[in-house]
Amino acid sequence: MSHSRRLFRWVGAHPGLGIWLNLLPGVASLVVFVFAPLVLMVFVTFWRSSVDGMEPIWNLDNYRKVASDPMFAGLLLKSLRIAVTVTVVILMLAYPLAYIIARKTSRYKHLLLLLVFIPYWISYVIRTYAWYPILGKEGAINYVLGALRISAQPVELFLFNEFSVHVGLVSVFMPFAVVPIYLSLERISPTLLEAAADLGARPARSFLHVVLPLSLPGLLGGALMVFILTVGAYVTPQLLGGPSGIMLGNIIADQFGGTFNWTWGGTLSLMLMMVTLVVIWLVSRRVRVGQVFLGD
Amino acid sequence: MNSAGRSPYDLEIRGLAKTYGAIRAVDGISLEVERGEFLSILGPSGCGKTTTLRMIAGFEQPDAGEIYLQGTQMGTTPPYERNVNTVFQSYALFPHMTVFDNIAFGLRMKRLAREQIARRVKRMLTIVELAGYEQRLPHQLSGGEQQRVGLARALVKEPTVLLLDEPLGALDLKVRKRMQYELKRIHREVGITFIYVTHDQEEALVMSDRIAVMNQGRIEQVDTTFDIYERPQSLFVADFIGESNTFAGEVVATGEDVSVRCGERVVLRGRPVSAALPVGVQVDVVVRPEKIGMGRPETSHAGEENCLRGWVREVVFQGTSVKYVLDIGAGNPLIVHQQNSLSYPQAEFLKPGEEVLALWRLESTLVFPRR
Numbered sequence: 001m002s003h004s005r006r007l008f009r010w011v012g013a014h015p016g017l018g019i020w021l022n023l024l025p026g027v028a029s030l031v032v033f034v035f036a037p038l039v040l041m042v043f044v045t046f047w048r049s050s051v052d053g054m055e056p057i058w059n060l061d062n063y064r065k066v067a068s069d070p071m072f073a074g075l076l077l078k079s080l081r082i083a084v085t086v087t088v089v090i091l092m093l094a095y096p097l098a099y100i101i102a103r104k105t106s107r108y109k110h111l112l113l114l115l116v117f118i119p120y121w122i123s124y125v126i127r128t129y130a131w132y133p134i135l136g137k138e139g140a141i142n143y144v145l146g147a148l149r150i151s152a153q154p155v156e157l158f159l160f161n162e163f164s165v166h167v168g169l170v171s172v173f174m175p176f177a178v179v180p181i182y183l184s185l186e187r188i189s190p191t192l193l194e195a196a197a198d199l200g201a202r203p204a205r206s207f208l209h210v211v212l213p214l215s216l217p218g219l220l221g222g223a224l225m226v227f228i229l230t231v232g233a234y235v236t237p238q239l240l241g242g243p244s245g246i247m248l249g250n251i252i253a254d255q256f257g258g259t260f261n262w263t264w265g266g267t268l269s270l271m272l273m274m275v276t277l278v279v280i281w282l283v284s285r286r287v288r289v290g291q292v293f294l295g296d
Numbered sequence: 297m298n299s300a301g302r303s304p305y306d307l308e309i310r311g312l313a314k315t316y317g318a319i320r321a322v323d324g325i326s327l328e329v330e331r332g333e334f335l336s337i338l339g340p341s342g343c344g345k346t347t348t349l350r351m352i353a354g355f356e357q358p359d360a361g362e363i364y365l366q367g368t369q370m371g372t373t374p375p376y377e378r379n380v381n382t383v384f385q386s387y388a389l390f391p392h393m394t395v396f397d398n399i400a401f402g403l404r405m406k407r408l409a410r411e412q413i414a415r416r417v418k419r420m421l422t423i424v425e426l427a428g429y430e431q432r433l434p435h436q437l438s439g440g441e442q443q444r445v446g447l448a449r450a451l452v453k454e455p456t457v458l459l460l461d462e463p464l465g466a467l468d469l470k471v472r473k474r475m476q477y478e479l480k481r482i483h484r485e486v487g488i489t490f491i492y493v494t495h496d497q498e499e500a501l502v503m504s505d506r507i508a509v510m511n512q513g514r515i516e517q518v519d520t521t522f523d524i525y526e527r528p529q530s531l532f533v534a535d536f537i538g539e540s541n542t543f544a545g546e547v548v549a550t551g552e553d554v555s556v557r558c559g560e561r562v563v564l565r566g567r568p569v570s571a572a573l574p575v576g577v578q579v580d581v582v583v584r585p586e587k588i589g590m591g592r593p594e595t596s597h598a599g600e601e602n603c604l605r606g607w608v609r610e611v612v613f614q615g616t617s618v619k620y621v622l623d624i625g626a627g628n629p630l631i632v633h634q635q636n637s638l639s640y641p642q643a644e645f646l647k648p649g650e651e652v653l654a655l656w657r658l659e660s661t662l663v664f665p666r667r
């Protein structure tokens with residue numbers, strides 16, 4: 001009792017300390033749940049996998065494998081390629097959508113924004129499975145193609161390949177780009193557009209010189225978000241990819257689930273993280289990343 | 297010489313009207329503005345000034361009426377094709393562009409040559425006294441500086457008419473006074489027609505060649521600043537511009553001038569502003585506080601047709617002038633402004649309770665029929 005009282009008094013006499021005490025729970029949970037696992041993961045990449053998990057035998061085998069294994073390089077490039085394509089496609093779809101919503105002045109504006117998110121009340125996995133009856137051999141597209149007599153036989157072009165992975169990823173991650181773009185468009189004062197028109201800018205040029213540059217933080221932020229989510233994706237490629245649509249994320253998951261090679265899985269994860277960090281760094285040289293996620 | 301584009305007016309407005317739902321924001325206004333003129337649109341909040349300006353700029357389509365720029369009918373011409381530029385109250389500078397790029401924007405839209413743009417922007421920066429600020433971003437400027445960039449950005453296009461919507465509204469008093477002076481100088485220097493919206497009557501008087509006084513979507517009066525102040529055509533204008541004493545009364549004698557009974561004992565003599573007023577008509581009498589002189593009650597006075605006995609109720613020292621509030625028994629108290637021309641040790645003002653004579657000329661007494 002008197003101990004705790006003395007403690008309180010001591011804290012009261014050192015006001016600078018209060019801040020640190022307030023931060024303590026947050027810092028502690030960050031250390032336990034983020035920092036420690038990360039350090040552990042880095043350690044593990046220098047260990048050796050064994051039948052019953054890992055042995056702390058220090059070596060560089062995993063890094064030799066990274067350098068020499070053509071499958072890793074190929075898969076990483078493929079994942080990057082898919083992530084870039086998906087990001088570009090999403091931006092091309094999300095920008096006009098966000099633009100339309102932001103330019104609406106009616107009270108339906110927020111309803112529209114909500115509509116973008118409604119599919120997200122359904123589980124990611126179920127939404128992904130929903131592509132089976134659309135893209136599959138007996139799916140909607142094949143039905144329409146057959147009905148229009150465009151193809152006599154059902155085509156197996158649409159599911160279990162890279163195409164379906166792209167489709168799935170685009171549909172799953174699109175709202176993550178719509179929101180930051182919407183927020184940055186929303187912040188552009190209509191008076192600026194009037195000023196541009198007043199100074200002789202036709203709508204297209206006003207868009208190019210005023211709207212686009214001012215929404216660039218949202219655009220880059222959305223791109224970054226989608227890219228990070230896509231490059232490490234593994235559920236979508238697992239469900240929709242088939243053998244040819246596999247991404248790096250699937251191989252990583254495999255090391256922990258099927259193959260039971262944790263140290264190799266950790267190494268692959270670390271590589272993926274490095275690539276992601278480089279991309280974040282590149283983008284953050286153009287916009288402040290905090291601005292992207294916090295909207296200011 | 298009477299083809300379109302040879303009009304003597306830079307701007308002509310005929311029967312312009314705009315309704316928002318049930319609100320008649322602008323209710324049929326007509327106006328002619330001569331080349332190089334500085335015309336202010338003055339009126340209380342919500343009287344339709346901004347709406348009028350927005351229709352001239354092309355941001356709003358009028359429900360009725362026409363706008364002509366140098367004789368060319370504007371119709372549905374979009375803003376980017378009108379040779380009119382606007383200075384916004386909120387400045388509306390492009391936040392991602394430097395001062396130079398902001399000012400160059402309009403010229404780039406015209407696809408002028410790079411050297412020509414640089415030359416004209418530089419000249420404009422000199423005029424608004426912002427040379428050396430080219431590479432700053434808007435958020436690195438003070439309010440007054442931002443407004444000058446907004447002005448330069450619009451002026452550099454050399455529009456037929458420059459529209460300014462309360463451009464100094466967001467500035468503090470001191471900066472505003474300096475900018476008023478700057479704007480006048482710039483107006484003289486560039487010789488472009490200025491349409492200046494304000495609800496500050498003092499600002500309008502200081503800056504304008506002519507003033508259009510608006511009220512509830514209509515123009516009450518358009519005149520030179522002198523005539524607006526000295527010969528207001530309605531009680532609204534007399535009341536809105538400058539300070540005034542207003543007394544309600546009834547015409548008791550009529551002729552070239554009229555006598556009006558205000559209250560029990562007071563009869564004022566004045567000039568009807570418009571048509572002759574028959575006996576028995578309800579009127580409002582207006583006298584400006586600075587037109588009234590004061591004398592000792594024992595002295596006799598000729599010359600001033602209005603001579604009233606009163607008592608000092610309040611004395612307010614205002615620095616350059618002294619404000620007296622007199623009781624004259626005409627309903628409202630009478631406010632009198634006297635120049636503070638006293639030199640220090642003998643400074644002696646009237647004191648509350650003293651008896652005085654309030655004196656003013658017939659010509660200073662405006663009589664408006666009650667609407």
Ligand SMILES: Nc1ncnc2c1ncn2[C@@H]1O[C@H](COP(=O)(O)OP(=O)(O)OP(=O)(O)O)[C@@H](O)[C@H]1O
Pocket residue numbers: 316319320321322339340341342343344345346347348495
């Ligand atoms: N977009 C609009 N929708 C509905 N009503 C409007 C709109 N714009 C203006 N009004 C109304 O029209 C009237 C005139 O507005 P306007 O902005 O022209 O006034 P103002 O003279 O510029 O006033 P202030 O001095 O306050 O700027 C006001 O009653 C206003 O509420």
Ligand SMILES: [Mg+2]
Pocket residue numbers: 345346347
């Ligand atoms: Mg206004």
